[in-house]
Amino acid sequence: MKHAIVAAGGAVHQASATDDGRVQLPDGRTFTETEVTWLSPVEPRTIFALGLNYADHASELSFQAPKEPLAFLKGPNTLIGHNASTKRPEEVELMHYECELGVVIGKEAKDVAKENAYEYVKGYTVANDYAIRDYLENYYRPNLRVKNRDTCTPIGPWLVDRDDIKDPMNLSIRTQINGKTVQEGSTKDMIFDVSDLIAYFSSFMTLNENDIILTGTPKGTTGVHPGDEVITEIESIGSLRNYIASDQTFQKA
Template identity: 80%
Template sequence: MKRARVAVGGAVHNAYEYNGKVKLVDGRIFAEDEVEWLPPVKPQTIFALGLNYADHAKELSFDAPKEPLTFLKGPNTIIGHNASTKRPEAVTFMHYECELAVIIGKTSKHVKKEDAYDVVKGYTVANDYAIRDYLENYYRPNLRVKNRDTCTPVGPWFVDRDDIDDPMNLSLRTIVNGQVTQEGTTKDMIFTIPDLIEYLSSFMTLNENDIILTGTPKGTTGVNVGDEVITEIEGMGSLRNYIISDQDFQKPFEGGA
């Protein structure tokens, strides 16, 4: 089942996909553009992977890592489907990154690879924007690269684990202004989902609604103000996002009382 969290009439609702529309648990049905989309789960710790696809590492002129290159992201980065991401005025290289997001389902420690999927709740689509102006080297994807407000759209749907036959064989793609700019498959990950869960849980506790962003394949290019960016993963739907300027993002609310 594809599930979501949306806001309607000032209240937050759990919902699910119904014949191409959004059906609230109270039975009301809305078109996609009639609701405000929230991140499909309330995230706890957010893990991100650098260079987890060899073709992407090569694209950036880096060697593939010998162990998972992981770092953390703050909740300030996360936004939902159809939301806007601000592009800092002074930067030159702002790139999208279509990524499979793995959502942990229960408190876990020292999980073996063969048991890893038992602790997975489900999956969603993520677009983990990077401000590469500040990338020093692949060992140091510092806060200014990956922890910008609004720079990690996720959604629209949360897809149950059992509804995805093989998460390590899914196609991914990014579409910018109607043009396909990135294509890949999760089978090209260097470190698989079980690898990552075993690695992370070997030295820290994983908790329900922790999110692991599993990296992106080659094909990342720059985005500019006014762009529509859609990231898609097979079986999980399309995550739409819009790029806006700092000035537009900071405009005061002018609505009536």
């Protein structure tokens, strides 16, 4: 099943997807995709993000693949929903998309064995974890201004139940800018897979329901500019649309 959180009719609702792609509220009302305002499909306590978790992406940046997960934390202030706009600061030279599989934790997890890790997954979503490369010190210690800016992590539209995804480690990934495909990959190329990451994080801290693990991006990242439409897609999970806006556009809003 696909789940979402949307605003419609002056209120915020839990929603689900109908067979014909409409958004259905618990009272039975249905809407088209553009008739609702999409929010993050979950409200996490902690957001984990992975750097260099695809060998091809590490290679294109001239880095060696890591021997253990390179992780950092993000604030919930970064999250926005489907069809929303992300601000590109006027002064930066390179801001790029990162299409990522988001893994949502389903229950408290501590010291989880790798072979049991999927028992702790609620479901999966699509994330676009924008990076502002101007402020990158190195991939082992990303500056807060690289990854923790407001509006810089679109997520959604849907949270897809764990059991509806047969193999999360064999899903195609694609990003389009203004209708042109600029990134293609597969989750099968992750260095540390979903079970590795849950076992790793839970070995030294407690994971909570609705925490999100953003699992990294494959090669093919390029810059974005105001006016761009960016669509990040993951097979069987969904297509996440986002727009790039300038500082001036946000100031007028």
